[in-house]
Amino acid sequence: xxxxxxxxxxxxxxxxxxxxxxxxxxRSCFAESGFHGASIAAIAESAGMSQGLIYRxxxxxxxxxxxxxxxxxQGRGEALAGIESCHALVDLVMGKxxxxxxxxxxxxxxxxxxxxxxxxxxxxxxxxxxxVLATNEQSVWCDLxxxxxxxxxxxxxxxxxxxxxQRTIVLRCLVDGAIxxxxxxxxxxxxxxxxxxxxxxxxxxx
Amino acid sequence: xxxxxxxxxxxxxxxxxxxxxxxxxxRSCFAESGFHGASIAAIAESAGMSQGLIYRxxxxxxxxxxxxxxxxxQGRGEALAGIESCHALVDLVMGKxxxxxxxxxxxxxxxxxxxxxxxxxxxxxxxxxxxVLATNEQSVWCDLxxxxxxxxxxxxxxxxxxxxxQRTIVLRCLVDGAIxxxxxxxxxxxxxxxxxxxxxxxxxxx
Amino acid sequence: xxxxxxxxxxxxxxxxxxxxxxxxxxRSCFAESGFHGASIAAIAESAGMSQGLIYRxxxxxxxxxxxxxxxxxQGRGEALAGIESCHALVDLVMGKxxxxxxxxxxxxxxxxxxxxxxxxxxxxxxxxxxxVLATNEQSVWCDLxxxxxxxxxxxxxxxxxxxxxQRTIVLRCLVDGAIxxxxxxxxxxxxxxxxxxxxxxxxxxx
Amino acid sequence: xxxxxxxxxxxxxxxxxxxxxxxxxxRSCFAESGFHGASIAAIAESAGMSQGLIYRxxxxxxxxxxxxxxxxxQGRGEALAGIESCHALVDLVMGKxxxxxxxxxxxxxxxxxxxxxxxxxxxxxxxxxxxVLATNEQSVWCDLxxxxxxxxxxxxxxxxxxxxxQRTIVLRCLVDGAIxxxxxxxxxxxxxxxxxxxxxxxxxxx
DNA sequence: CATGAATGAGTTTTCATTCAT
DNA sequence: CATGAATGAAAACTCATTCAT
Numbered sequence: 001x002x003x004x005x006x007x008x009x010x011x012x013x014x015x016x017x018x019x020x021x022x023x024x025x026x027r028s029c030f031a032e033s034g035f036h037g038a039s040i041a042a043i044a045e046s047a048g049m050s051q052g053l054i055y056r057x058x059x060x061x062x063x064x065x066x067x068x069x070x071x072x073x074q075g076r077g078e079a080l081a082g083i084e085s086c087h088a089l090v091d092l093v094m095g096k097x098x099x100x101x102x103x104x105x106x107x108x109x110x111x112x113x114x115x116x117x118x119x120x121x122x123x124x125x126x127x128x129x130x131x132v133l134a135t136n137e138q139s140v141w142c143d144l145x146x147x148x149x150x151x152x153x154x155x156x157x158x159x160x161x162x163x164x165x166q167r168t169i170v171l172r173c174l175v176d177g178a179i180x181x182x183x184x185x186x187x188x189x190x191x192x193x194x195x196x197x198x199x200x201x202x203x204x205x206x
Numbered sequence: 207x208x209x210x211x212x213x214x215x216x217x218x219x220x221x222x223x224x225x226x227x228x229x230x231x232x233r234s235c236f237a238e239s240g241f242h243g244a245s246i247a248a249i250a251e252s253a254g255m256s257q258g259l260i261y262r263x264x265x266x267x268x269x270x271x272x273x274x275x276x277x278x279x280q281g282r283g284e285a286l287a288g289i290e291s292c293h294a295l296v297d298l299v300m301g302k303x304x305x306x307x308x309x310x311x312x313x314x315x316x317x318x319x320x321x322x323x324x325x326x327x328x329x330x331x332x333x334x335x336x337x338v339l340a341t342n343e344q345s346v347w348c349d350l351x352x353x354x355x356x357x358x359x360x361x362x363x364x365x366x367x368x369x370x371x372q373r374t375i376v377l378r379c380l381v382d383g384a385i386x387x388x389x390x391x392x393x394x395x396x397x398x399x400x401x402x403x404x405x406x407x408x409x410x411x412x
Numbered sequence: 413x414x415x416x417x418x419x420x421x422x423x424x425x426x427x428x429x430x431x432x433x434x435x436x437x438x439r440s441c442f443a444e445s446g447f448h449g450a451s452i453a454a455i456a457e458s459a460g461m462s463q464g465l466i467y468r469x470x471x472x473x474x475x476x477x478x479x480x481x482x483x484x485x486q487g488r489g490e491a492l493a494g495i496e497s498c499h500a501l502v503d504l505v506m507g508k509x510x511x512x513x514x515x516x517x518x519x520x521x522x523x524x525x526x527x528x529x530x531x532x533x534x535x536x537x538x539x540x541x542x543x544v545l546a547t548n549e550q551s552v553w554c555d556l557x558x559x560x561x562x563x564x565x566x567x568x569x570x571x572x573x574x575x576x577x578q579r580t581i582v583l584r585c586l587v588d589g590a591i592x593x594x595x596x597x598x599x600x601x602x603x604x605x606x607x608x609x610x611x612x613x614x615x616x617x618x
Numbered sequence: 619x620x621x622x623x624x625x626x627x628x629x630x631x632x633x634x635x636x637x638x639x640x641x642x643x644x645r646s647c648f649a650e651s652g653f654h655g656a657s658i659a660a661i662a663e664s665a666g667m668s669q670g671l672i673y674r675x676x677x678x679x680x681x682x683x684x685x686x687x688x689x690x691x692q693g694r695g696e697a698l699a700g701i702e703s704c705h706a707l708v709d710l711v712m713g714k715x716x717x718x719x720x721x722x723x724x725x726x727x728x729x730x731x732x733x734x735x736x737x738x739x740x741x742x743x744x745x746x747x748x749x750v751l752a753t754n755e756q757s758v759w760c761d762l763x764x765x766x767x768x769x770x771x772x773x774x775x776x777x778x779x780x781x782x783x784q785r786t787i788v789l790r791c792l793v794d795g796a797i798x799x800x801x802x803x804x805x806x807x808x809x810x811x812x813x814x815x816x817x818x819x820x821x822x823x824x
Numbered sequence: 825c826a827t828g829a830a831t832g833a834g835t836t837t838t839c840a841t842t843c844a845t
Numbered sequence: 846c847a848t849g850a851a852t853g854a855a856a857a858c859t860c861a862t863t864c865a866t
Contacts, residue, residue, distance in 0.1 A: 014829080034327060036242035040857060050831050055858065114330050120390055121240060121323045137391045169387075169394075169402040174376075176390075177383030181375075184326055184382075185343045188375075196375040203409040220846090246840060256848045258842080267840065426850080446739060448654035452836060462852050467837065529739045532802055533652060536732050549803045581799075581806075581814040586788070588802075589795030593787075596738055596794075597755045600787075608787040615821040632825090658861060668827045670863080679861065 019057050021047045023071065026064045031114045035065050035122055062126070069119050069129050073136045075111055080143040085151050086171065086201035089144075093175055094194045097182050113179045144168045148204070155205050167204045174200055225263050227253045229277060232270045237320045241271055241328055268332070275325050275335050279342045281317055286349040291357045292377065292407035295350075299381050300400045303388050319385045350374045354410070361411050373410045380406060431469050433459045435483065438476045443526045447477050447534055474538070481531050481541050485548045487523055492555040497563050498583065498613035501556075505587055506606045509594050525591045556580045560616070567617050579616045586612055637675050639665045641689060644682045649732045653683055653740055680744070687737050687747050691754045693729060698761040703769045704789065704819035707762075711793055712812045715800050731797045762786045766822070773823050785822045792818055 025047035029038035040061055044051040058064045079096070083089050096111045103110075123130040145168045152159045159167070174197055181188060231253035235244035246267060250257040264270045285302075289295050302317045309316075329336040351374045358365045365373070380403055387394060437459035441450035452473055456463040470476045491508070495501050508523045515522075535542040557580045564571045571579070586609055593600060643665035647656035658679060662669040676682045697714075701707050714729045721728075741748040763786045770777045777785070792815055799806060 011828085018829090033331065034240075034242060036240060037331070039855080041855085051857085052832075052859075053830055056829070061857065114327065117323055117327045120386065121320065121327060124320050124389065125239065125243070133390060134393075165398065166402045166405060169399060170380075170406055172387055173380050173383030173399075173403070175383065176386040177379030177381065180326065180382040180386055181378055183330065184339060187340070187343075192371065193375055193379075196372045197379070199372055200376055200406065200409075203406075203412070206409070217846095245838080247838095250849095257840085258849065259847055261841070262846075423849085430850085445743065446652075446654060448652060449743070451834080453834090463836085464838075464853075465851055468850070473836065526739065526742050529735055532798065533732065533735045533739060536801065537651065537655070545802055546805075577810065578814045578817055581811060582792075582818055584799055585795030585811075585815070586791050587795065588798040589791030589793065592738065592794040592798055593790055595742060596751055599752070599755075604783065605787055605791075608784045609791070611784060612788050612818065612821075615818075615824070618821070629825095657859080659859095662828095669861085670828065671826055673862070674825075 015057065018049075018053075019067075021049070022054055022057055022064065023067055027068055027071075027112065027115065030065075030068060030118060031112050035118055062128075065122065065126070066128060066132070068115065069122075069132050072111065072115055072119060073132060076136070077139060077143075079111070080140065083143070083147055085154070086147060086204060087198060089147060089171070089175070090194060090197040090201060093178060094190060094197070097179065098190055101182075101186075113183050116179060117183065140172070141168060144171050147171070151205060157205060170200070170204065221263065224255075224259070225273075227255070228260055228263055228270065229273055233274055233277075233318065233321065236271075236274060236324060237318045241324055268334075271328065271332070272334055272338070274321070275328075275338050278317070278321060278325060279338055282342070283345060283349075285317070286346065289349070289353055291360065292353060292410060293404060295353060295377070295381070296400060296403045296407060299384060300396060300403070303385065304396055307388075307392075319389050322385060323389065346378070347374060350377050353377070357411060363411060376406070376410065427469065430461075430465075431479075433461070434466055434469055434476065435479055439480055439483075439524065439527065442477075442480060442530060443524050447530055474540075477534065477538070478540060478544070480527065481534075481544050484523070484527055484531060485544060488548070489551060489555075491523070492552065495555070495559055497566065498559060498616060499610060501559060501583070501587070502606060502609040502613060505590060506602060506609070509591065510602055513594075513598075525595050528591060529595065552584070553580060556583050559583070563617060569617060582612070582616065633675065636667075636671070637685075639667070640672055640675055640682065641685055644686055645689075645730065645733065648683075648686060648736060649730045653736055680746075683740065683744070684746055684750070686733065687740075687750050690729070690733060690737060691750060694754070695757060695761075697729070698758065698765075701761070701765055703772065704765060704822060705816060707765060707789070707793070708812060708815045708819060711796060712808060712815070715797065716808055719800075731801050734797060735801065758790070759786060762789050765789070769823060775823060788818070788822065 022043065025043045026038070029043045029046055032038065033042070040051050040054060043064070044054055047054070054064075058067065079092060080089075083092060097113065100110065100112060119129065119133070123133045145164055148164050148167045148171065149159065152164075178193060178197060181193070228249065231249045232244070235249050235252055238244070239248070246257050246260060249270070250260055253260070260270075264273065285298060286295075289298060303319065306316065306318060325335065325339070329339045351370055354370050354373045354377065355365065358370075384399060384403060387399070434455065437455045438450070441455045441458055444450065445454070452463050452466060455476070456466055459466070466476075470479065491504060492501075495504060509525065512522065512524060531541065531545070535545045557576055560576050560579045560583065561571065564576075590605060590609060593605070640661065643661045644656070647661045647664055650656065651660070658669050658672060661682070662672055665672070672682075676685065697710060698707075701710060715731065718728065718730060737747065737751070741751045763782055766782050766785045766789065767777065770782075796811060796815060799811070
């Protein structure tokens with residue numbers, strides 16, 4: 001008997017595969033047309049299945065949106081988890097942005113700046129999305145504060161709590177602003193952006 | 207006949223009033239429901255006119271969106287035009303954000319951060335919107351660069367072109383990031399955000 | 413100015429006409445296919461208009477059902493209002509049943525036994541329908557009791573309240589049962605049914 | 619070999635069990651949501667089996683409806699078969715109605731007044747159902763006539779055929795009307811209803 | 825025998841757009 | 846100039862039925 005306690009059954013595996021197919025399709029459709037602009041029909045076609053089948057795996061279009069939101073939240077959390085310094089953070093963000101621009105076909109649950117915008121906008125309408133975002137903001141805040149503290153410690157400085165908070169805010173604004181500008185101004189030079197962010201990071205330790 | 211060359215006729219004046227009524231309504235509907243979520247019916251009702259009349263002044267729903275985009279672009283330009291220093295810029299942005307949060311009925315052609323998001327997202331889909339945005343980015347870039355230069359001159363510093371560019375990028379990211387964070391994290395303390403931005407502005411002159 | 417206080421405007425008149433067109437179509441579709449079996453598409457086609465237009469006059473399919481229920485309720489009330497004796501009641505009911513059978517194309521808001529069934533069944537599911545029915549039952553009860561009392565008085569008898577109630581129940585069951593049998597057994601002889609009901613009415617006065 | 623001519627094989631027995639499970643589930647779903655409102659999915663879940671399996675035992679959803687109709691017909695026949703007098707009939711009907719109201723989970727092949735309505739309504743649409751009902755009406759007619767005759771004989775009266783027919787009609791209307799009223803007016807007092815029906819039965823023998 | 829994933833046609837409902845008045 | 850009734854296409858969602866496993 002290889003039916004160990006938690007090993008997924010064949011049916012469960014298939015269900016997972018299907019959910020993933022739908023989410024992959026939804027992600028790309030949402031990024032292309034927005035949450036409201038993308039139709040179930042488009043997602044179904046992109047996923048290569050009938051519209052009806054989607055409703056076997058998600059009760060709602062909203063449920064798909066929520067799943068995407070949750071997925072992006074997790075991705076953001078995992079990415080931040082391993083970050084040790086401000087410069088590493090800049091490197092991470094710039095890397096993701098460049099990888100995103102290069103891949104015409106974005107697959108996997110990779111970070112997508114347009115989805116990031118879409119989710120933020122949706123949060124002002126859908127309370128469920130807002131709730132997920134609110135919770136996430138707190139953990140992001142903690143992660144960034146830790147980065148700031150670690151960075152300071154590494155360079156032999158001592159920051160009081162007020163200083164940590166201030167710098168955390170700056171870091172957040174910088175990162176979010178970089179993402180937004182990346183979208184708003186596709187002609188922006190990545191190298192220059194990266195250098196600018198790094199420069200601010202340096203001053204954060206002064 | 208006082209119908210001199212450029213003085214608008216009565217009919218033209220009326221047309222302008224009507225367009226403004228529609229745009230006011232559209233702005234609030236778009237901010238509330240998004241470009242796709244807001245219906246012509248809702249805009250018409252909010253404008254206190256029939257749906258059909260809207261099509262006398264705008265050929266399309268898209269045309270209304272474009273007008274709103276253009277309007278916000280102008281507003282941004284005018285606001286930046288009078289700015290003399292980084293700190294004044296921070297003050298301007300924070301003032302707009304706080305005024306927006308306080309006004310339950312957002313009205314007039316005031317800056318709206320949600321609309322700002324919506325427009326950015328739409329630019330990735332509608333090439334016309336993207337074009338307007340791209341043009342605008344350049345003039346914003348010039349304005350911000352000027353602010354940086356003026357600030358430097360005022361404090362007796364001399365910056366080479368590379369330094370100006372780098373600081374301009376930082377300024378842009380900070381401002382956009384502040385707007386984004388304002389939406390994503392409604393619990394954020396405005397005073398703290400303002401102090402953080404001011405702090406970075408100080409370092410920009412060091 | 414012929415715009416007297418309550419005289420309906422042209423628009424209101426048109427709206428009324430359209431509502432009536434829809435209700436006429438709905439009545440016949442519902443009678444033919446049942447509340448759930450009849451589609452909005454069928455009603456729209458039967459009414460000779462687009463599906464979308466129906467939603468200008470009724471918010472819901474449920475709203476149409478409710479309007480039909482209300483309409484039948486009123487019809488029943490008005491019909492009962494003028495009844496003076498049990499025999500007149502039997503005559504009324506039988507007349508309506510025969511007229512219904514004869515008219516292949518049932519128009520107007522005439523009583524329809526199949527709708528009557530459909531409404532009763534729907535009341536067990538839709539609380540709104542149930543509420544209308546419950547209220548109606550009371551007024552029907554009063555009307556029938558009055559008929560019983562008047563009949564008794566006319567034949568010089570005195571009935572105590574318990575007797576009135578008992579006979580009212582019998583009357584209700586007889587009428588409803590006649591309607592049900594009329595549907596269940598299309599081969600039933602109307603004359604015989606009428607005689608049977610009349611016979612019971614006679615005994616009610618004994 | 620004990621597989622005598624008519625003894626059902628094990629497979630046949632199983633098939634019977636499965637059919638019964640499906641019909642039990644269908645009955646309760648149909649009573650709750652109506653023939654159109656109840657989905658195969660709901661029936662399958664209620665029966666604790668897959669949707670596909672249902673189609674091994676019934677070709678159609680319509681086939682299930684027909685089976686339910688047939689089943690209720692048989693139940694009605696069997697119930698009437700043992701009836702000796704009008705009062706016994708009233709007792710039977712009232713007993714079934716009260717038992718139905720009390721049982722929150724209606725189960726078994728017990729009589730269900732809502733199903734009774736649903737079937738009658740369906741008969742006006744589905745010719746097959748209408749045919750079953752028509753045949754049934756005749757046998758019910760015979761049964762009721764017999765009850766009338768027996769009752770008369772028991773009380774030493776002689777009725778000519780016309781009288782028997784008239785009273786049979788009254789009996790049918792009373793019973794059907796009682797069922798209909800039971801549904802339409804859930805606040806009705808069972809005792810009073812029973813007394814009223816009994817009172818009419820008494821007059822039928824006068 | 826049994827499953828339940830999959831389909832496709834159908835459902836109700838919405839909405840940008842047009843046009844007779 | 847202004848209305849708002851009307852349309853048709855498309856949206857989200859449901860469901861009876863089939864079929865590979």
